[in-house]
Structures are given as C-alpha cells and as structure tokens.
Amino acid sequence: MTDRTPNATDERPPKPRPAPTPDADSAPYWSAAREGRLVVQRCTNCGARQLYPRDRCLVCRGPVEWVEATGRGTVYSFTVIRQNYSRPFRDWIPYVVALVDLEEGPRVMTNIVGCEPDDVRIGMPVRAQFEAVSDEAGIALFAPVSGADSGADSGAD
C-alpha cells in the first residue's frame, strides 16, 4: 500500500488540519473548544441535548442554550482509514475516524488518538482533548481513558 501513496517525493511542508468555518449556530461550539471546553446544546424547555447545533430544539422546538459537557464518552463506531490521497490526510494514514457517544447524549465525530488504530474498540471509554485549529476554533479529539483517570483534560498531550 505504501507504493500507492503519491507523496513519496512530495517535499512540500505538511498541510495543517482543516479548520471549520464557524457560523451563527456553531460559533459557540468552536470557540469553547478553542478554550479547551466541550459544550453541547440543551433545550431550556424539555432538557434534550443536541449536536449538530441548531437554533432550536429538535425534540420540542424550544429554545436552546449551551452547557458544558464532561468530555467523557464511549466509542459508538469507528473506521481505520488506510487509503487517502488528499492532503493533509494522506500524511495521517492510518488514522481513526470515530463516533463518540458523550455522557450527555449527543454523538460527535472525531479522531481517536493516543492509541494504536488497531486497539480501538466499540464501547471503549474515551475522553476529550483539545487542539486549536484557527484563531476562532478548536476541535475535540478523543483518547482512551487510562486506569482511574476519567476526567476531561483540556491540555494538549
């Protein structure tokens, strides 16, 4: 598979991780992650929590507010990417794209870091760690919880 990677002779500097473009609905999410906090939307009427951010509750159409999440969750599903010809992703191969069910309910898309791709399992407890990707946005990556350590960590490992 290595011989299929078209960047063997590519000496350009690594391309940075793509940054999201915040909009009216999502800006609070990205700026919180920039500060090392994971937030989800909570309906002030029925209490339902949601992500992707919307301007109203998808259960009862009530107003929503942003509330802090613990950053703890479990792997719902995942895939190990073994082929990708686009920059910067081809430099990451193999990498893990996963869906993580947060303790608070919403399911988030992320990368699992801090372990070998082959060691990722459905149901694995994970916690958020944060990476700044632009002046206005950070993202939450998730790493396996080791031992008794289960608190959210805002530091970049």
Added chain:
Amino acid sequence: MTTDGRAACVVGVGETRYAKWGGIADTSEYQLAVEAVLAAIADAGMTPDDVDGLASFAEDRNEATFMAADLGLPELRYASLSWLPGGGGACAAVANAAMAVESGAAEAVVVYRSLCQGQFRRFGQGPGNMPARVGPPRVPHVRRATSLLEAHVAFTMPFGMFSPPIAYAMVLRRHMHRFGTTVEQMGHVAVTTRAHAARNPRAVMGDRAMTMDDYLASRMVSEPFRLFDCCLENDGACAVLITTTERAADSAKGPVSVLGAAQGALKGFGHGQYSNVGMPDDDYASAGARGVAARMWARSGVGPSDIDVAQIYDHFTGLVLLSLEDFGFCGRGEGGPFAASGALAWPHGALPTNTHGGSLSEAYIHGLNHVVEGVRQLRGESTCQVDGAETCLVTSAAGVPTSALVLGRR
C-alpha cells in the same frame, strides 16, 4: 399507483456507453444526458414530439429547462428535481414522473442521470478545505447553514472524514458489532455481482472476473471496506421514459408498470453531525429505509415474497445487506447470512439481485441504471434473465434520504 384511470408505466429505457473514470473524453456529461434521453424515447417507439416532461434528482448538473431546447420538445409541461440526493433519489424521480403522468400534468416524462466523474470532481467528496472568510461581508447578514453538506462539513473535514466510504464504513462496523456480520458476507455481494456483470456487455467491469480470494486481497480503504466493497467511478448516462398505460398500448416493447413507490427519510436523519450519525442505534445500523419499505409495500399491493428479482442500490457491498433487511427479505441482522447462502446469485438464488452488475460492476449512475435493469428483466431482455419475472424491486441508496419502487408486468 393509479388515479382517475390514468396509470403510469415505463415504456422506454436508454443508455450511453459506460466507461471507467475519465474514459469518455469526446463528449460532455450534458451531451451524454441528452443522448440517453433520446435513446429512451427511441426505445419507446416515440419521438421528442411526444415528450412533455423531464425529471431528475438532487445534485444534477444538467438542467431540464436547458435540455428541453436541445431535445426539441414541443412544450415543457413538467420539470422536477427531487430533493433526495444522488444515490437516494433515482426511484423518487421515477415516482415523481409517474405521479405527474397519473395526475394529468404531463403525458410523457423522461427521467435522466448523467455522471462523468472524469470531467468533474469525484462524487460525494466534501468541498475541500472550507475557505476562510476574508474581510467583512459586503452586506451584514447572519451566516447559517442551509444544507446538510454545508452544515456537516465543518464537523467532518477537520477529522479527515470527507467521503462516503468513511461514513458508511462506520455503519457497517456497528452492524458487525451488533449482529456478527462478516467481511466474507460482504464479499459475497461483490463476487456475485461481478459474476452477473460478466454476462453484461455494457458492464464497465464485465471482463474482470473476481473470486473471493481476489476480493479479500483487494486493498483496504476504510475498514471494513476494501476497494472491492466500493462502487465504481465512471462516465455514462441513462434515462427512463414514463407515460400512461393508454399511450403505452402501442409502444415498441410494451409497458412495465410502477406498482408502487415511496420516498423519504426517518426522523433523526440530519440531527447529528453528519447524515445519519445522530439516529437511534436501530436506525443507524440499518439502511434507514424501513419507513420507505413499509409505505412502498403497502402502496404496491405486493410483499417481499412476491418479488422475483431485485436491483438493490450498491454504493457499498455491506449496505446491500442492510437494504435486504429493511425491505423484509430476511430478519434484522440476517442480511449477511442471507447473502452468503447464495440468495443473490442468478439464476438459482432465492432473490437474484443486481443482475446487471450493479454500481459495483456495471456502472455507477446513481442507481437509475438499476431501474433500467428492472425494466429489462420484466421485458425478458436481461443478460441474466430471471425466467418469467413479473415483479422487480428497485431501491435507491441506503443511509441517506431514499426511495424505492416495485416494477410489475401486468
């Protein structure tokens, strides 16, 4: 499907040549669409003077209102675009055309799809890295997503999640986790479909035999999907002509009825950060088509046990298994064993499926070619003909807002 005595049927199908990605360089995607539409009209024994409607589905680059002039239609009375996306919308577009014909809004509607992936970016890819906004907006405004793709891209691209194989690999991983579905069971879909394509001179992969060992040796793309779990990328177009049974009485090859159709998306689609990821577990690890299936069977007056042959949308092998479950050919979680039993293989399987080779081996035309093959089966024209076939299920894509229909010979 019938109202006021006007019943819709398919009387013509047309195709261009199908070629691998970039294989058609001398004709534009739009020209191929026109070519396919004209072929469907000719197949029906009609002329453009008989046609007054055009229909397609979301993400089509080729406008019906532009094409009507090139086709020389006398008057355009119906032009529609289903919101259901590429993959999910082919059967919906046919159903919309049938509704237009049955309502009397139009007499003859052609549904078309053209995909020249060599001339455009690969279908289904994210729009690249989103450009940073530069400077203040020219007019102050609230910026807010207005489409699923726009909403989702910010939540997927930073993680290197930008293509359907990655998204739907996670669906299959979840299905494997819950039901024990295996890679070899997915391989049965790939190998069976390739064998069907070997008999089909139109098939892009018709001359490329595949064994289970070949399948298992193909390179891993996004676990559990290997290269041979993924549909083709290619150039080509096809079209389907729908009119009333009355008009079809003197058609060249006789009518094929649309017994019933349905379209839509379950609640929960679009609630999460990408497509189906926010759905409840039972729906996420499925084709997401149980609502469409129930409504389609109810409207068509037939059920899974009445189906002689099926064309199941196959963007990925594993999602065929999930569609077989949603449409009731086997129990929940039993799609893998059902395929591994040989059920999908022509001619002796319980449900010969994708008898043209499907998107995996004939061509990827967003499943409109699956409708074409369904019509061929009921005319007795398939290269993997099911003897005496009277009913054919055609489904559009799993995992997205989707549609399905039953074709019948009656």
